[in-house]
Amino acid sequence: VDFVESGGGLVQSGGSLRLSCKASTNIFDVYAMGWYRQDPGDPGKQRELVASIDSGGHTNYAESVEGRFTISRDNAKNTVYLQMDTLKSEDTAKYYCNTLANNGITYYPLDSWGQGTQVTVSS
Numbered sequence: 001v002d003f004v005e006s007g008g009g010l011v012q013s014g015g016s017l018r019l020s021c022k023a024s025t026n027i028f029d030v031y032a033m034g035w036y037r038q039d040p041g042d043p044g045k046q047r048e049l050v051a052s053i054d055s056g057g058h059t060n061y062a063e064s065v066e067g068r069f070t071i072s073r074d075n076a077k078n079t080v081y082l083q084m085d086t087l088k089s090e091d092t093a094k095y096y097c098n099t100l101a102n103n104g105i106t107y108y109p110l111d112s113w114g115q116g117t118q119v120t121v122s123s
Helices: none
Strands: 003-006 009-012 017-023 032-038 048-053 059-061 069-074 079-084 093-102 107-109 117-122
Touching: 003 093, 017 032, 017 093, 017 117, 032 069, 032 079, 032 107, 048 069, 048 079, 059 069, 079 093
Parallel strands: 009 117
Antiparallel strands: 003 017, 017 079, 032 048, 032 093, 048 059, 069 079, 093 107, 093 117
């Protein structure tokens, strides 16, 4: 499965952005999907899962974005979204999506990574 992320940009602190991720095949009926982020300026930091949505529509969020980010999906369009509100400078990162598998303990990414979309929040 290939992913194309879009919607990133430069925004002031407190602003909003909506990211989109289109998958090359219809997988949303089967797999959970997630949004990850990684700060290119801190290569030692691992890619962080910030939001997930399973095939039943149940969502989970990292504590750092809970209440500010909303993940959703449109199965007919093979697209998953991430609405980001009340953005903070620490949200600055490149954002990626991926299908998720669950090993009984945690989610982990299944497919190859796309190019991602850069989000930069100015303070």
